[in-house]
Amino acid sequence: MCRLETLVQLVPPLLKGAWVTVQISFFSIILAFVLSFTFGLARLSRFKVIRLFASFYVEVIRGTSLLVQLFWIYFALPLLGIELSAMMAGVIALGMNAGAYGAEIVRSAIIAVPKGQTEATIALNMTPMQRMRLVVLPQACVRMLPPFTNLIVELIKGTALVSLITLSDLTFQGMLLRTTTMQTMEIFTLLLLIYFLLTYPCTWGMRWLERKLSVGRS
Known part of the structure; x- marks a missing residue:
């Protein structure tokens, strides 16, 4: 009985931290999707300068630690006059x-679309924008969903950093409670249970979306 009362007392502050984690995850996912498609498409641009810039961003970010990136943005940018919460x-x-x-998921998914699809759109006299929007991307998006699901789950778990x-997220609240x-x-x-409850709906939702988009496709 005492153990149950202890658990009940721990839940409210952890849920408060979980709400912060949800907010960070939500806005981070939106930003991640925007950057994924922006730089994924940029890596396929016919302009070399754009391809090089996109490749530089992808390789530098993937080649450095997320923790160091977080510290650099929060602790180093203020030295340049840029202060962020x-x-x-x-x-x-x-x-x-x-x-x-x-960005690599987007690039590889677009490349994986059979070339015959692009050739057919050229034969139909579609513009490059029409080809991408009406034919290539709808097929590529289905291929993107499984790796994007993994990426979202990793992002949510990465919020612990x-x-x-000093952001009072779920992990911060847990460590504070452990100390007191x-x-x-x-x-x-x-903490394990709450993180699972945060990530599983995302996994389930993305699988459902994948099934819906795959209807009628071989």
Whole structure:
């Protein structure tokens, strides 16, 4: 009974931190998707300068640590006169990091569309924009969904790092409770459960979307 009462007392502050995690995840995912398609398409541009710039962004972000990126944005940018809140720094770091990986997902999915599809659109006298919007992207998006699902799940779990810049997310609240209550087992068990409850609906939703978009496609 005492153990149950302890768990009940731990839940409210953890849910408060979970709400912060949800907000960071939501805005980071939006930023990640925008950057994924922007730089994924840029890597396929016929202009070399655009391709080089997009490749530079992708390789630098993927080749450096997310934790270091987060610290650089939050601690180093103020030295250049750019001060960001912990929330903004977390969103930018997570979004940019996931966006770099997402750009490769977009690029590879578009390349994987059979060349015959593009040749058919050329024969129909479609403009490059029409080809991409009406034929290539609809097929490529179905291929993107499984890797994007993994990316979203990793991003949500990666939000735990923002606790290191004093943002009161789920992990920060858990560590704070552990210090004050010493209920290590209970706290980390609840953290595992809450993170799972945050990520599973995303996984389920993306699988449902994949099934819907795959209807009628071979």
